[in-house]
Amino acid sequence: MNLSSRQLKAFLALDEEKNFTRAAQRCHLTQPAFSALIQSLEEALGVRLFDRSTRKVELTPEGFHFKQSAPRLLNDIEALVGEMREFVSKRRGKVAVAALPSLAAGWLPRICALYADAYPGIELSLHDALLEPCLQQVKEGAVDLALAAEGRDMSGLVADPLCEDRFYLICRQDHVLAKQPEIHLDMLAGEGMIHLGKGSSIRQSLASQPALERLATSYEVDHLATVTGLLVAGLGVSLVPGMTLFHFRHPELRIVALAQASEIRRRLYVVRRSNRGLSQAATAFYELVMKERDSLAPDGQFAIRDTP
Numbered sequence: 001m002n003l004s005s006r007q008l009k010a011f012l013a014l015d016e017e018k019n020f021t022r023a024a025q026r027c028h029l030t031q032p033a034f035s036a037l038i039q040s041l042e043e044a045l046g047v048r049l050f051d052r053s054t055r056k057v058e059l060t061p062e063g064f065h066f067k068q069s070a071p072r073l074l075n076d077i078e079a080l081v082g083e084m085r086e087f088v089s090k091r092r093g094k095v096a097v098a099a100l101p102s103l104a105a106g107w108l109p110r111i112c113a114l115y116a117d118a119y120p121g122i123e124l125s126l127h128d129a130l131l132e133p134c135l136q137q138v139k140e141g142a143v144d145l146a147l148a149a150e151g152r153d154m155s156g157l158v159a160d161p162l163c164e165d166r167f168y169l170i171c172r173q174d175h176v177l178a179k180q181p182e183i184h185l186d187m188l189a190g191e192g193m194i195h196l197g198k199g200s201s202i203r204q205s206l207a208s209q210p211a212l213e214r215l216a217t218s219y220e221v222d223h224l225a226t227v228t229g230l231l232v233a234g235l236g237v238s239l240v241p242g243m244t245l246f247h248f249r250h251p252e253l254r255i256v257a258l259a260q261a262s263e264i265r266r267r268l269y270v271v272r273r274s275n276r277g278l279s280q281a282a283t284a285f286y287e288l289v290m291k292e293r294d295s296l297a298p299d300g301q302f303a304i305r306d307t308p
Contacts, residue, residue: 005081007041008074010034014050015067018057093281094123096143100201101224102244103147103268104128107296115288122281131201138271144282146271147289149201159269162289163296165241167205167264169256170227170248172234178254185211185262192218192236194227202241205266212239228253241266243296 010027014034017023024034042049049063059067095115099108104126115124127134127143134148139156150159169188171177177187193215196202200222206212218236221227224247227238232252240248245255258264270289272278278286 002044003041003073005074005077007037007044008070008077010037011041011049011066011070012074014038014057015059015063020057093119093121093279094125095145095279095281095285096125096127097285098127098129098134098137098143098146098148100131100134100148100268101128102202102241106243106246108147110295111289111292114292115285118288119281119284122284124285130197130199131204132199135271138273141273141276144272144278145286145289147268148271149204149266149268156274157271158274159271160290162268162270162293165243165266165268167239167241167258167266168245169237169258170231170240171237171254171256172231173252173254175234175237175254177237177256180256182257182259183262184259185209188212188215188237192216194219194221194230194236194238196220196224196227197222201266201268202244205241205264206239209264211262239264 006027010023010029013023013026014020017026020031020035024031027034027037029037038050045062045066047062048060049066051058051060097108105128108126112124112126115122127137129137131148132151134146135151135154135157137143138146147162169177169183177183177191180187188211193212195206195217197220198204198207219230221230224240224244227240228247228250230236231238231248232250239258248255270286272286
């Protein structure tokens with residue numbers, strides 16, 4: 001059955017005016033076009049809605065029954081159309097984003113603020129999580145997008161390049177390596193390493209470096225704040241990506257660049273499902289992230305990757 005808002009409006013106008021000519025004028029239609037619209041409604045319903053005579057137009061019993069629901073149906077249709085227009089114009093909607101903790105705490109809040117200013121009617125939620133939980137939330141549809149590295153299983157996902165995050169050595173100010181302008185990985189021999197857990201994207205980026213596999217692990221922890229505390233206590237050194245450096249701006253710590261030959265990079269992406277398009281609200285967030293990704297390169301800490 002095809003039932004349109006034009007038919008409903010014509011039905012209600014004719015019921016109120018009790019006259020085809022006046023009802024047609026009210027609907028801004030010619031009388032033949034208006035009559036055809038009423039007829040198409042009756043044919044769609046399979047029942048006569050009006051008794052017509054030369055003097056008056058009145059509802060049939062079936063027409064009276066239809067009248068009980070017609071205003072609600074029209075209101076529902078118009079409300080739904082209005083809501084869809086608000087979604088298209090991005091005045092309403094929801095966006096859920098997952099992000100690695102280093103992104104969620106550092107760069108992403110500014111992007112969220114820009115988005116909230118541009119689209120105040122859209123509800124934006126942010127979920128900070130380690131790599132595999134980030135990707136799993138995308139696969140399950142719990143979030144629209146994730147800002148993360150690539151995981152072990154990327155089936156069903158599309159990963160659009162965001163940036164490459166360079167690594168730095170963090171040590172105490174009084175450590176012998178703190179005096180170096182830059183270091184090579186072989187200079188870490190004999191050092192106790194403070195690592196993040198194996199489930200983190202940071203640890204997985206370091207796992208591909210043979211020179212680091214031979215180093216002793218002093219501590220393995222889950223939070224960057226804990227890494228900071230252990231470093232300040234002089235319990236080892238750590239290699240961390242540039243996006244996390246704000247955690248280590250401490251008077252007792254020193255940030256040392258890696259020599260170009262020893263550079264390690266963490267590749268980051270905007271991850272989404274491959275079999276489902278983004279909503280208008282999520283598309284706007286994605287476009288903002290890609291537009292603002294150049295701001296991921298303050299002081300040369302990050303290298304932006306060109307999208308193929």
